Amino acid sequence: MKVFIIGIAGGVGRRIAEKLTEAGHEAVGLVRRPEQARALAARGIATAPGDLVAMSIDVLAEAMRGADAVVFSAGAGGKESDEATTRVDGDGPEKLAAAAERAGVRRFLLVSVFPEAWRERRMDASFEHYMVEKKKAETQLVETGLDWVILRPSALTDEPGAGRVDLGVAKIHETIARDDVAATVVGLLDAPRIRRRILEVTGGNTSIRDAVEALD
Numbered sequence: 001m002k003v004f005i006i007g008i009a010g011g012v013g014r015r016i017a018e019k020l021t022e023a024g025h026e027a028v029g030l031v032r033r034p035e036q037a038r039a040l041a042a043r044g045i046a047t048a049p050g051d052l053v054a055m056s057i058d059v060l061a062e063a064m065r066g067a068d069a070v071v072f073s074a075g076a077g078g079k080e081s082d083e084a085t086t087r088v089d090g091d092g093p094e095k096l097a098a099a100a101e102r103a104g105v106r107r108f109l110l111v112s113v114f115p116e117a118w119r120e121r122r123m124d125a126s127f128e129h130y131m132v133e134k135k136k137a138e139t140q141l142v143e144t145g146l147d148w149v150i151l152r153p154s155a156l157t158d159e160p161g162a163g164r165v166d167l168g169v170a171k172i173h174e175t176i177a178r179d180d181v182a183a184t185v186v187g188l189l190d191a192p193r194i195r196r197r198i199l200e201v202t203g204g205n206t207s208i209r210d211a212v213e214a215l216d
C-alpha cells in the first residue's frame with residue numbers, strides 16, 4: 001500500500017510513515033523544510049517539497065497520484081496564526097479531498113480532534129477557533145464521496161506507545177501517545193472495510209489489532 005501523508009514531518013505523521021515503512025508499505029508526503037526531507041530520507045521515507053496552502057488542487061492531485069490512500073495529519077498547531085489554523089486545519093482537508101477525488105484516490109483518513117477536548121479548561125479564543133475549524137473540516141469531508149475515515153485522538157503525548165487503545169464511536173477524552181495514534185491509523189488503513197466512519201481513540205487496554213478487528 002502506498003500512502004500519501006500531509007503532515008508527514010509532524011509528530012503523528014512521521015510516526016505513521018515510520019510504521020507504514022516498517023510494515024512493508026510505502027509512505028510519501030510533502031514537507032516545507034529541507035531538513036525535514038533529510039531526516040525522513042534517513043529513515044527511508046521519500047518526500048517532496050510542498051505546502052498544502054500554497055499548492056493548487058491540480059498540483060496536489062499530481063503529487064498523490066498512484067497512492068492507495070491519503071492521510072491528513074497536518075495542523076497549524078497554534079504555532080502560527082488563527083488565519084493559518086483556518087487555512088490548514090479548517091480548509092486543508094476539503095482541499096486535499098478534492099485533490100484525492102481528482103487523482104482517483106478513494107481512501108482518506110483524517111486525524112481530527114475530540115469535539116469536547118479540554119472543555120474542562122478555560123481555553124483561549126485561538127483554541128476555540130481551532131475547534132471550530134476542525135469540526136468544519138469534518139463536516140466538509142463527510143459530504144464527499146470518498147471512503148473517508150475520521151479518527152479523533154484524545155490529547156497527544158510523546159510517551160512511548162503502549163500498543164493498546166480504547167477505540168470506538170464515543171470515548172472519554174483522556175490522553176494517548178502519538179505512537180499509538182499512528183499505529184491505529186495504520187491499522188485502519190489496513191482495514192478497507194472500515195469506511196465512512198467517525199471514530200474516537202484514547203489510551204486503553206485493548207491491543208490495536210483487536211480494537212480495529214472489533215469494529216463492525
Ligand SMILES: NC(=O)c1ccc[n+]([C@@H]2O[C@H](COP(=O)([O-])OP(=O)(O)OC[C@H]3O[C@@H](n4cnc5c(N)ncnc54)[C@H](OP(=O)(O)O)[C@@H]3O)[C@@H](O)[C@H]2O)c1
Pocket residue numbers: 006007008009010011012013030031032033050051052053054072073074075076077088089111112113114152153154155156157
Ligand atoms: N496536540 C493534541 O493534543 C492533539 C489532540 C488531538 C488531535 N490533534 C491533531 O492531530 C494532528 C497531528 O498532530 P501533531 O502533534 O502530529 O502535529 P504537529 O507535530 O504540529 O505536525 C503537524 C504538521 O503539519 C504540517 N503542516 C502545517 N501546515 C502545513 C502546510 N500548509 N502544508 C503542509 N504541511 C503543513 C507541519 O509542518 P511544519 O513542520 O513545516 O510546521 C507539521 O509537520 C493535528 O491535526 C492536530 O490538530 C492534536
